[in-house]
Each structure stands twice: as C-alpha cells, then as structure tokens.
Amino acid sequence: MEDxxxxxxxxxxxxxxxxxxxxxxxxxxxxxxxxxxxxWTYPEMMSLIQIFNIKDPQQFFFNR
Structure with missing residues (x-):
C-alpha cells in the first residue's frame, strides 16, 4: 500500500x-x-478513490 x-x-x-x-x-x-x-475507513477509501481516480478499488485496497 505504501508504494x-x-x-x-x-x-x-x-x-x-x-x-x-x-x-x-x-x-x-x-x-x-x-x-x-x-x-482505512470506508469514507477514507472513497476519498482516495476520488482523489487518485482509482479505477479498480478492489485491487488497490485488497491486493497487497
């Protein structure tokens, strides 16, 4: 996640x-x-998705 x-x-x-x-x-x-x-809280994850225009949140947050 850090990278x-x-x-x-x-x-x-x-x-x-x-x-x-x-x-x-x-x-x-x-x-x-x-x-x-x-x-991460759900609202924080949603904010990250918007800030960085993350296309696949499932992969971003759950594939480490």
Whole structure:
C-alpha cells in the first residue's frame, strides 16, 4: 500500500500533508494507515478513490 500511495502522490503532485488534509486525518494517522497498522475507513477509501481516480478499488485496497 505504501508504494502505491507514494507513486500516486508523485503522479498527482499531492504532498503527504495535502493528502492528510484532504482525507481529514492527521499526518501520524495517515502514516499508520499507509503502513497498514491502522485500517482505512470506508469514507477514507472513497476519498482516495476520488482523489487518485482509482479505477479498480478492489485491487488497490485488497491486493497487497
């Protein structure tokens, strides 16, 4: 997940701080979510899908 999100942040020119703000979470929380120690909520997943225009959410979130 970490590599996927880092790649998308670079591709869409979104900083870590911007992503945290757009998701409505703190930077530490976002770090935990990206590293997999904290689960993503449904609204957060939906926001990521919109922010990064993810075509196949099932594969993005569930194929590690």
């Amino acid at each position: 996927k999100i880092n790649q998308l942040m670079q591709e869409y020119s979104i900083t870590f701080n911007d992503l945290a703000t757009r998701l409505g979470v703190g930077k530490q929380t976002l770090t935990r979510k990206i590293k997999g120690t904290t689960e």
